[in-house]
Amino acid sequence: MDNILDEWVKSGRHAFRTREYAALLGKPAYARLVLHRLKGRGELLQVRNGWWTFPKSIPEAVACEISAPAYLSFHSALYLHGLTTQIPNLIQVAVTRFGKKYSIMGREVKEYKIEKSRFNGFSVRDGLPLASPEKAFADCLNVPRSCPDVVLTEAIGKIDVKKSKPWLSKTGLRRLGRFLND
Numbered sequence: 001m002d003n004i005l006d007e008w009v010k011s012g013r014h015a016f017r018t019r020e021y022a023a024l025l026g027k028p029a030y031a032r033l034v035l036h037r038l039k040g041r042g043e044l045l046q047v048r049n050g051w052w053t054f055p056k057s058i059p060e061a062v063a064c065e066i067s068a069p070a071y072l073s074f075h076s077a078l079y080l081h082g083l084t085t086q087i088p089n090l091i092q093v094a095v096t097r098f099g100k101k102y103s104i105m106g107r108e109v110k111e112y113k114i115e116k117s118r119f120n121g122f123s124v125r126d127g128l129p130l131a132s133p134e135k136a137f138a139d140c141l142n143v144p145r146s147c148p149d150v151v152l153t154e155a156i157g158k159i160d161v162k163k164s165k166p167w168l169s170k171t172g173l174r175r176l177g178r179f180l181n182d
Contacts, residue, residue, distance in 0.1 A: 002034070004021065005038075005043075005054075009054060012127040013065065014054070014057040014058075014061040014062050014064075014065050015047060015051055015052065015053040015057065015061075015062045015065035015066055016052055017050055017052075018031060018032060018050045018051075021034075021052070042055065047062055048066065051066055053105075058128070059091060059104055059106075060072050060076065060091050062104055062105065063091045063107075063109040064093055064129050066102075066104065067093045069095070070093040070094060070111065071094055071122040071129035071130065072091070072092070072093055072122075072128060072129060072130045072131065073093065073112075073122070073131035073135065073136045074092035074131075074136060074139050074146040074147050075092055075148070075151055076088045076090075076092040076093075077092075077133075077136035078133070078136050078140070080130060083133055083158045083159065084154045085154065086148065086150060086151050089108070090107065090108040090110050091108070091109045091110070092110055092111075092112060093109065093110075093111050094114045094122075094131070094139055095114070096113065096115075096119050097113065098113055099112050112139070112143050112146055114139065114142065115169075118139075118142070118169075121138070121167055122135060132163075133155075133159045134159050134161075135164070137152070137155055138164040138168050138172060140152055141164075141168060141172035141173075141175045141176055142167070144171065144175065149179075152179060156179055156180075161176070161180070164176070
């Protein structure tokens with residue numbers, strides 16, 4: 001690998017754009033050729049048109065880079081925290097803009113729009129911006145179709161519900177009341 005890519009690996013970056021590489025290389029016309037040669041040698045993977053990653057990167061981290069600013073939340077985060085045994089069928093990230101769907105590395109990614117005032121409650125763990133258990137639970141309650149009820153029922157007994165309340169919207173508070181009464 002060349003020096004630019006080595007620096008990105010050391011910095012914890014999981015994905016980058018062709019144009020970023022071209023700007024750092026200083027030879028825009030040559031950058032695509034170099035990236036495709038590295039792909040051919042197995043040193044890089046092309047995850048989307050114009051997006052590249054390293055072979056050891058995990059899809060969740062790559063999705064957070066592509067959707068940046070974003071963090072992993074909802075069912076995906078609850079599963080990573082060990083709060084549910086239900087395996088998520090897609091990667092779910094929280095963003096502050098209009099959400100979209102796309103695929104990377106054989107996995108579907110779905111972005112969910114949340115309010116800017118609620119875009120917090122996460123930390124970077126092993127290079128992955130991940131919601132805390134309570135924040136992920138609150139995000140699931142605030143966005144009703146993001147997480148099956150069975151997952152929330154399983155997770156509610158393993159988190160501190162009081163810590164989730166500051167992040168809840170009116171909809172989230174109503175849904176929480178329903179889960180607590182069951």
